[in-house]
């Protein structure tokens with residue numbers, strides 16, 4: 381094991397608040413937010429609504445809760461949402477849509493992972509007692525499991541126009557929407573304009589310790605308050621954590637471009653490393669999904685070797701790894717990680 385602290389590329393959630401962020405949190409003005417009396421939460425919600433071009437926003441503990449509230453707003457027992465088969469709301473939220481709301485998912489397996497209009501046209505169930513009611517389309521941008529890719533803007537617009545003309549609601553899982561904004565140059569409010577509700581995480585690449593938000597119309601957010609309470613997400617002096625999120629919005633958005641450049645550096649190493657390849661094509665943002673050739677070993681083996689070399693990545697499938705850049709890994713550390721990846725892969729290839 382390297383004696384230095386490991387270079388942690390497992391996720392962009394591993395960041396720790398900087399001293400300046402901690403100061404902002406310590407000094408936050410707070411009150412009881414369940415009474416509507418926390419000025420810092422209130423400010424964060426207004427900022428977030430403004431950023432996303434929506435009437436209102438609601439601060440919640442996690443991105444999962446933001447997505448779950450969205451599903452609860454748009455659908456209920458006997459309803460169906462449409463999403464892709466690798467969407468966070470379907471795969472990684474502990475079956476919440478079924479547990480909380482009695483909603484089922486119709487999943488689509490698009491080539492490359494991003495849903496377009498062509499996948500959707502025939503997916504609305506007939507209006508007939510035999511069927512569930514199709515209510516909602518969920519998109520994810522950037523799309524985590526599809527390699528952190530930015531959903532093509534025109535495709536989002538087409539899907540949204542189609543959904544509206546068919547009476548379906550649209551929800552955007554924007555856990556990493558700001559990565560999409562920085563990578564595409566399309567403002568957050570423009571992306572959000574195609575959706576009834578949008579969730580955004582402050583605790584991913586933006587680097588806040590805790591917190592997400594959901595945004596939408598004032599009426600939807602009034603209902604969202606009740607759903608948040610039902611899920612146990614009402615927070616009292618939430619301003620302490622909201623201050624971290626505000627700090628992140630003010631200081632950590634533009635720098636996401638550095639994470640994207642660092643991810644491309646890692647991606648270049650993957651392309652040079654024998655037995656490893658980019659699972660989802662060129663890297664567009666801060667996520668690098670890596671396929672391990674079975675001839676080279678398993679994902680677990682590669683991850684263990686990298687750990688010994690002082691680099692942490694996630695093994696997220698038998699032959700699948702993920703490396704994520706974020707504000708707690710510098711350019712220099714990413715250069716070292718890139719070198720270690722090539723070295724480990726060459727070592728394993730020599731052994732094979």
Ligand SMILES: *Cc1c(COP(=O)(O)O)cnc(C)c1O
Pocket residue numbers: 441442443444445447468469520522523524553555556581583584592
């Ligand atoms: C991380 C993530 C979430 C939810 O995040 P938590 O805050 O961990 O609940 C939702 N959607 C996507 C795409 C994510 O990557």
